[in-house]
Amino acid sequence: MTPPRYQRRKEDRPAEITAAAFETFAEKGYANARVEEVARRAGVSKGLLYLYFKTKEELFKAVIRSVVLPRVDGLLRQVEDRSKSPTAFIRGPVREFMQQLPGSPVAVIIKLMLTEGSRHPDLVEFYWDNVASRGLEALRTLLKRGIANGEFRETRLAEFPHLVIAPVVMAVIFRLLFQQQTLDSDALIDTHIEILLEHLAAEPEGSP
């Protein structure tokens, strides 16, 4: 009459465990997250967790992959879309992406990368290859496309796409650190984008 103590759900366990691990890492950071707590949140024993993930570090990597990869691919695919002009693209999808980032799981991943990156060089490499470098490259392409079709002026900004996303990084960090301080990151990003577009649209000196 007692219900079974557990159910066998081989298929679902890994995803449930990485989800629980994401929550736990988000709250505690890697070093302070207890494997036991991850297991408890996943409704599973510690032993089972170790059946699916060989070590805590393996688990960590699985979390990063599960959160980051689906998102990145979605965004980068949009850059391929040439139906929008670069200006419209920046005011549209880029702005939208930037505004939702500070509250998204990716922000948590960024924090974890900062926090734990130095101890997991292969993870940083993975992140660089799959996220950071691809994102910067996409922005650079976008800027160059605008310059090529005369929509943007020649500018060194095209060499530093970092400047486009710097305010988002700033906003993410600001929120992580000074949670009690409010920051209207949407307005911040709007202001930033207007400054950027103004710069990109300006005539070079000496032109009419």
Add this chain to the structure above:
Amino acid sequence: MTPPRYQRRKEDRPAEITAAAFETFAEKGYANARVEEVARRAGVSKGLLYLYFKTKEELFKAVIRSVVLPRVDGLLRQVEDRSKSPTAFIRGPVREFMQQLPGSPVAVIIKLMLTEGSRHPDLVEFYWDNVASRGLEALRTLLKRGIANGEFRETRLAEFPHLVIAPVVMAVIFRLLFQQQTLDSDALIDTHIEILLEHLAAEPEGSP
């Protein structure tokens, strides 16, 4: 004939220990830094360290204070100096400060704040009160001063001094994370400052 096993140097110990702790925290982060290692680097036993600092956390706070406070005061005092125009000030001291930051001990502190901040709320508060809010306020003052004397146009940028320093934060983080990837942060910051000044100097629309 054997030299004394140690010397009594009550006065110097605290500074030597915080210096050793800074190095250790910089390399390992807080959680992974061993108190024993700090003591060894300071040429001191673990017991002595605990004589001067009650806990590892106290030590951590002392490190932050010792690195951050002297630097902040120096910089902020310059903003009081009204002999330079806001434009010259941004092109001069502000730019210089921004360019040297990524390689300075303050960058390490920023990393530590990010890494450990959530577990030391009182430290974050200290940092906010003494560093971040004062720095942002100084920038805001500078921008408003330029607007007031007609050197800068009216702009929402004055509400978001964060945008001025965002690229530095970006550069610091980029270096911390992707050490192998080179980033010409001086050029990045130069580009950023030119974009900013261009924006600040531009006539509002509708003006001659």
Add this chain to the structure above:
DNA sequence: TACACTGCTGACCAATCAGTCAGTAAGAGA
């Protein structure tokens, strides 16, 4: 030189936690 004060040492303790494994029971297959 003797003495006392205290800066300093390092062996030790207690707590924490990643990872293990012997055993249990769900539930598929016959």
Add this chain to the structure above:
DNA sequence: TCTCTTACTGACTGATTGGTCAGCAGTGTA
């Protein structure tokens, strides 16, 4: 319904490390 595979449990272990403290030895004083 019985059997056998294996998903699953949770008590346990070994290693690590923050923090303690009894005593040792420099150093100033008389």
